Protein backbone atom coordinates (compact mmCIF):
# COMPACT_ATOMS: atom_id res chain seq x y z
CA UNK A 470 0.00 0.00 0.00
CA UNK A 471 1.33 3.46 -0.88
CA UNK A 472 0.89 6.58 1.22
CA UNK A 473 -1.72 7.72 -1.30
CA UNK A 474 -3.69 4.50 -0.79
CA UNK A 475 -3.54 4.92 2.96
CA UNK A 476 -4.66 8.54 2.68
CA UNK A 477 -7.67 7.51 0.60
CA UNK A 478 -8.85 5.00 3.27
CA UNK A 479 -11.73 6.25 5.37
CA UNK A 480 -10.58 7.65 8.71
CA UNK A 481 -11.47 5.17 11.48
CA UNK A 482 -14.28 6.60 13.52
CA UNK A 483 -13.20 6.55 17.13
CA UNK A 484 -15.96 8.80 18.46
CA UNK A 485 -19.05 6.73 17.63
CA UNK A 486 -19.26 3.52 19.68
CA UNK A 487 -19.58 0.22 17.78
CA UNK A 488 -23.10 -0.93 17.38
CA UNK A 489 -23.85 -4.18 19.16
CA UNK A 490 -26.30 -6.92 18.28
CA UNK A 491 -28.57 -8.70 20.75
CA UNK A 492 -29.54 -12.33 20.38
CA UNK A 493 -32.45 -13.99 22.16
CA UNK A 494 -31.42 -16.10 25.13
CA UNK A 495 -32.85 -18.79 27.34
CA UNK A 496 -32.27 -18.53 31.06
CA UNK A 497 -33.23 -20.59 34.10
CA UNK A 498 -33.91 -18.89 37.42
CA UNK A 499 -34.92 -20.11 40.87
CA UNK A 500 -37.13 -17.89 43.03
CA UNK A 501 -35.63 -16.89 46.41
CA UNK A 502 -38.60 -18.38 48.28
CA UNK A 503 -36.30 -19.86 50.96
CA UNK A 504 -33.48 -17.31 50.68
CA UNK A 505 -31.67 -16.38 53.91
CA UNK A 506 -28.13 -15.89 55.12
CA UNK A 507 -27.91 -18.81 57.54
CA UNK A 508 -24.22 -19.64 57.15
CA UNK A 509 -21.15 -17.84 55.82
CA UNK A 510 -19.25 -19.56 53.02
CA UNK A 511 -17.93 -16.42 51.33
CA UNK A 512 -16.72 -13.06 52.69
CA UNK A 513 -19.92 -11.25 51.65
CA UNK A 514 -22.12 -13.34 53.94
CA UNK A 515 -22.75 -12.04 57.45
CA UNK A 516 -25.14 -14.21 59.44
CA UNK A 517 -25.95 -11.28 61.76
CA UNK A 518 -27.11 -9.03 58.90
CA UNK A 519 -30.87 -8.79 58.44
CA UNK A 520 -32.32 -9.85 55.11
CA UNK A 521 -35.67 -8.55 53.89
CA UNK A 522 -37.07 -11.76 52.42
CA UNK A 523 -40.03 -10.07 50.68
CA UNK A 524 -37.78 -7.46 49.13
CA UNK A 525 -35.45 -10.22 47.92
CA UNK A 526 -38.38 -11.83 46.07
CA UNK A 527 -39.47 -8.49 44.55
CA UNK A 528 -35.95 -7.65 43.40
CA UNK A 529 -35.49 -11.11 41.90
CA UNK A 530 -38.82 -10.77 40.10
CA UNK A 531 -37.74 -7.43 38.68
CA UNK A 532 -34.68 -9.15 37.22
CA UNK A 533 -36.90 -11.87 35.72
CA UNK A 534 -39.21 -9.26 34.19
CA UNK A 535 -36.22 -7.36 32.79
CA UNK A 536 -35.20 -10.47 30.84
CA UNK A 537 -38.76 -11.01 29.61
CA UNK A 538 -39.00 -7.37 28.48
CA UNK A 539 -35.88 -7.93 26.37
CA UNK A 540 -37.59 -10.88 24.68
CA UNK A 541 -35.64 -13.63 26.45
CA UNK A 542 -37.13 -16.88 27.75
CA UNK A 543 -36.97 -17.61 31.48
CA UNK A 544 -37.52 -21.16 32.75
CA UNK A 545 -38.27 -21.50 36.44
CA UNK A 546 -36.60 -24.09 38.64
CA UNK A 547 -38.64 -25.20 41.65
CA UNK A 548 -37.01 -23.89 44.85
CA UNK A 549 -36.43 -26.40 47.64
CA UNK A 550 -36.88 -25.60 51.35
CA UNK A 551 -33.70 -25.76 53.44
CA UNK A 552 -31.50 -24.68 50.51
CA UNK A 553 -31.26 -20.91 51.04
CA UNK A 554 -28.62 -20.37 48.32
CA UNK A 555 -30.59 -22.11 45.60
CA UNK A 556 -31.57 -18.70 44.17
CA UNK A 557 -28.03 -18.56 42.73
CA UNK A 558 -29.05 -20.70 39.77
CA UNK A 559 -25.83 -20.08 37.85
CA UNK A 560 -24.15 -22.51 40.21
CA UNK A 561 -26.50 -25.35 39.30
CA UNK A 562 -24.42 -26.46 36.33
CA UNK A 563 -23.42 -25.73 32.76
CA UNK A 564 -25.76 -26.37 29.84
CA UNK A 565 -24.43 -26.03 26.28
CA UNK A 566 -26.29 -27.39 23.28
CA UNK A 567 -27.29 -30.97 24.12
CA UNK A 568 -24.78 -31.30 26.95
CA UNK A 569 -25.37 -30.59 30.59
CA UNK A 570 -22.99 -30.86 33.52
CA UNK A 571 -24.56 -30.67 36.96
CA UNK A 572 -22.74 -28.97 39.83
CA UNK A 573 -20.83 -30.71 42.58
CA UNK A 574 -20.73 -28.14 45.37
CA UNK A 575 -17.71 -27.32 47.51
CA UNK A 576 -19.68 -26.81 50.74
CA UNK A 577 -22.07 -29.32 52.33
CA UNK A 578 -24.64 -26.55 52.91
CA UNK A 579 -25.25 -26.36 49.15
CA UNK A 580 -24.75 -30.03 48.24
CA UNK A 581 -28.50 -30.72 48.11
CA UNK A 582 -28.94 -28.24 45.25
CA UNK A 583 -27.20 -30.58 42.82
CA UNK A 584 -30.05 -33.10 42.86
CA UNK A 585 -32.60 -30.31 42.36
CA UNK A 586 -30.76 -28.91 39.33
CA UNK A 587 -30.19 -32.43 37.94
CA UNK A 588 -33.95 -33.03 38.17
CA UNK A 589 -34.61 -29.79 36.30
CA UNK A 590 -32.12 -30.77 33.59
CA UNK A 591 -33.63 -34.24 33.22
CA UNK A 592 -37.13 -32.74 33.00
CA UNK A 593 -35.90 -30.58 30.11
CA UNK A 594 -34.46 -33.48 28.13
CA UNK A 595 -30.84 -33.31 29.27
CA UNK A 596 -28.87 -36.24 30.64
CA UNK A 597 -26.68 -34.44 33.17
CA UNK A 598 -23.05 -35.48 33.57
CA UNK A 599 -21.75 -35.58 37.16
CA UNK A 600 -18.12 -34.65 37.79
CA UNK A 601 -15.87 -36.37 40.27
CA UNK A 602 -14.30 -33.08 41.34
CA UNK A 603 -16.01 -29.94 42.59
CA UNK A 604 -17.55 -27.72 39.90
CA UNK A 605 -19.89 -24.86 40.72
CA UNK A 606 -21.45 -24.54 37.29
CA UNK A 607 -21.61 -21.16 35.65
CA UNK A 608 -20.29 -19.51 38.76
CA UNK A 609 -16.90 -20.64 37.45
CA UNK A 610 -17.60 -21.76 33.87
CA UNK A 611 -18.39 -18.97 31.42
CA UNK A 612 -18.92 -19.63 27.72
CA UNK A 613 -17.24 -17.05 25.47
CA UNK A 614 -17.82 -17.90 21.81
CA UNK A 615 -16.38 -21.37 21.25
CA UNK A 616 -14.32 -21.55 24.44
CA UNK A 617 -15.17 -21.79 28.11
CA UNK A 618 -13.39 -19.54 30.61
CA UNK A 619 -12.98 -21.61 33.75
CA UNK A 620 -12.15 -20.26 37.20
CA UNK A 621 -10.43 -22.16 40.00
CA UNK A 622 -8.83 -21.32 43.30
CA UNK A 623 -11.77 -21.13 45.70
CA UNK A 624 -14.65 -23.32 44.55
CA UNK A 625 -14.32 -25.25 41.29
CA UNK A 626 -11.45 -27.74 41.43
CA UNK A 627 -9.06 -27.32 38.55
CA UNK A 628 -9.26 -31.07 37.95
CA UNK A 629 -12.96 -30.66 37.12
CA UNK A 630 -11.99 -28.47 34.16
CA UNK A 631 -10.84 -31.54 32.20
CA UNK A 632 -14.01 -33.39 33.12
CA UNK A 633 -16.17 -30.51 31.91
CA UNK A 634 -14.15 -30.17 28.71
CA UNK A 635 -14.74 -33.84 27.91
CA UNK A 636 -18.44 -33.57 28.74
CA UNK A 637 -19.28 -30.58 26.57
CA UNK A 638 -16.61 -30.76 23.87
CA UNK A 639 -15.48 -27.13 24.06
CA UNK A 640 -11.93 -26.15 25.06
CA UNK A 641 -11.56 -24.72 28.56
CA UNK A 642 -9.15 -21.96 29.54
CA UNK A 643 -8.23 -22.28 33.23
CA UNK A 644 -7.95 -18.98 35.10
CA UNK A 645 -6.74 -18.74 38.69
CA UNK A 646 -8.69 -16.55 41.13
CA UNK A 647 -6.64 -15.14 44.01
CA UNK A 648 -8.92 -12.84 46.07
CA UNK A 649 -11.50 -14.60 48.30
CA UNK A 650 -13.98 -11.76 47.79
CA UNK A 651 -14.06 -12.79 44.12
CA UNK A 652 -14.46 -16.47 44.84
CA UNK A 653 -16.33 -17.38 41.65
CA UNK A 654 -15.23 -16.38 38.14
CA UNK A 655 -18.57 -14.64 37.53
CA UNK A 656 -17.83 -12.18 40.35
CA UNK A 657 -14.69 -10.93 38.55
CA UNK A 658 -15.35 -11.41 34.84
CA UNK A 659 -18.35 -10.83 32.57
CA UNK A 660 -18.72 -12.17 29.04
CA UNK A 661 -20.32 -9.42 26.94
CA UNK A 662 -20.33 -11.17 23.57
CA UNK A 663 -18.39 -13.95 21.84
CA UNK A 664 -15.20 -11.88 21.69
CA UNK A 665 -15.62 -9.22 24.36
CA UNK A 666 -15.26 -9.51 28.11
CA UNK A 667 -14.93 -7.19 31.09
CA UNK A 668 -12.92 -8.12 34.18
CA UNK A 669 -11.28 -6.94 37.38
CA UNK A 670 -7.55 -7.67 36.96
CA UNK A 671 -6.57 -7.81 40.69
CA UNK A 672 -8.87 -10.80 41.20
CA UNK A 673 -6.64 -12.97 38.98
CA UNK A 674 -3.23 -14.57 39.25
CA UNK A 675 -0.46 -13.31 36.97
CA UNK A 676 -0.75 -16.15 34.47
CA UNK A 677 -4.51 -15.75 34.25
CA UNK A 678 -4.18 -12.00 33.63
CA UNK A 679 -1.67 -12.61 30.84
CA UNK A 680 -3.97 -15.23 29.30
CA UNK A 681 -6.96 -12.87 29.41
CA UNK A 682 -4.97 -10.04 27.79
CA UNK A 683 -3.83 -12.40 25.09
CA UNK A 684 -7.30 -13.77 24.31
CA UNK A 685 -9.20 -10.49 24.70
CA UNK A 686 -7.00 -7.52 23.83
CA UNK A 687 -10.07 -5.22 23.92
CA UNK A 688 -11.22 -6.36 27.36
CA UNK A 689 -12.85 -3.71 29.52
CA UNK A 690 -10.97 -3.34 32.81
CA UNK A 691 -13.31 -2.48 35.63
CA UNK A 692 -12.34 -0.31 38.62
CA UNK A 693 -12.46 -1.43 42.27
CA UNK A 694 -15.54 0.69 43.05
CA UNK A 695 -17.55 -1.30 40.50
CA UNK A 696 -15.99 -4.67 41.30
CA UNK A 697 -16.83 -4.29 45.00
CA UNK A 698 -20.54 -3.89 44.30
CA UNK A 699 -20.28 -7.09 42.20
CA UNK A 700 -20.71 -5.00 39.05
CA UNK A 701 -19.15 -7.75 36.95
CA UNK A 702 -21.85 -10.18 38.01
CA UNK A 703 -23.72 -9.17 34.88
CA UNK A 704 -25.64 -10.85 32.05
CA UNK A 705 -25.29 -9.73 28.44
CA UNK A 706 -27.27 -10.69 25.35
CA UNK A 707 -24.64 -9.14 23.12
CA UNK A 708 -26.13 -5.66 23.39
CA UNK A 709 -28.11 -5.20 26.61
CA UNK A 710 -26.05 -5.76 29.73
CA UNK A 711 -28.10 -6.31 32.88
CA UNK A 712 -25.90 -5.42 35.85
CA UNK A 713 -26.05 -4.29 39.49
CA UNK A 714 -27.33 -0.69 39.47
CA UNK A 715 -24.59 0.49 41.85
CA UNK A 716 -21.88 -0.25 39.26
CA UNK A 717 -22.24 3.15 37.61
CA UNK A 718 -18.64 3.41 36.41
CA UNK A 719 -18.87 0.06 34.65
CA UNK A 720 -22.23 1.11 33.15
CA UNK A 721 -20.54 4.19 31.65
CA UNK A 722 -17.72 2.04 30.23
CA UNK A 723 -20.30 -0.27 28.67
CA UNK A 724 -22.18 2.62 27.08
CA UNK A 725 -18.91 3.98 25.67
CA UNK A 726 -18.27 0.59 24.10
CA UNK A 727 -21.71 0.58 22.44
CA UNK A 728 -23.54 -1.69 24.88
CA UNK A 729 -26.79 -0.74 26.59
CA UNK A 730 -26.41 -1.09 30.37
CA UNK A 731 -29.56 -1.87 32.38
CA UNK A 732 -29.07 -1.49 36.14
CA UNK A 733 -31.10 -3.56 38.59
CA UNK A 734 -31.03 -3.43 42.38
CA UNK A 735 -30.45 -6.82 44.03
CA UNK A 736 -29.36 -5.46 47.43
CA UNK A 737 -30.84 -8.38 49.39
CA UNK A 738 -29.23 -11.07 47.24
CA UNK A 739 -25.88 -9.28 47.50
CA UNK A 740 -25.97 -10.23 51.19
CA UNK A 741 -25.48 -13.83 50.12
CA UNK A 742 -22.56 -12.85 47.90
CA UNK A 743 -24.35 -12.86 44.57
CA UNK A 744 -26.09 -10.65 42.07
CA UNK A 745 -27.48 -10.66 38.53
CA UNK A 746 -25.37 -13.39 36.94
CA UNK A 747 -25.43 -15.61 40.02
CA UNK A 748 -29.23 -15.67 39.78
CA UNK A 749 -29.15 -16.61 36.09
CA UNK A 750 -28.25 -19.95 34.52
CA UNK A 751 -27.96 -19.46 30.79
CA UNK A 752 -29.06 -22.38 28.65
CA UNK A 753 -26.63 -21.97 25.74
CA UNK A 754 -28.02 -23.11 22.40
Ligand code: ARG
Pocket residue numbers: 510511514554557559560579607608609653655656741742743744746747748
Ligand atom coordinates in the same frame (compact mmCIF):
# COMPACT_ATOMS: atom_id res chain seq x y z
N1 ARG B 1 -23.88 -17.81 48.91
C1 ARG B 1 -23.53 -18.39 47.66
C2 ARG B 1 -22.22 -19.15 47.80
O1 ARG B 1 -21.34 -18.65 48.46
C3 ARG B 1 -23.42 -17.34 46.61
C4 ARG B 1 -23.20 -17.90 45.24
C5 ARG B 1 -23.08 -16.84 44.19
N2 ARG B 1 -23.11 -17.40 42.90
C6 ARG B 1 -22.29 -17.08 41.89
N3 ARG B 1 -22.53 -17.59 40.72
N4 ARG B 1 -21.23 -16.34 42.09
O2 ARG B 1 -22.03 -20.20 47.27
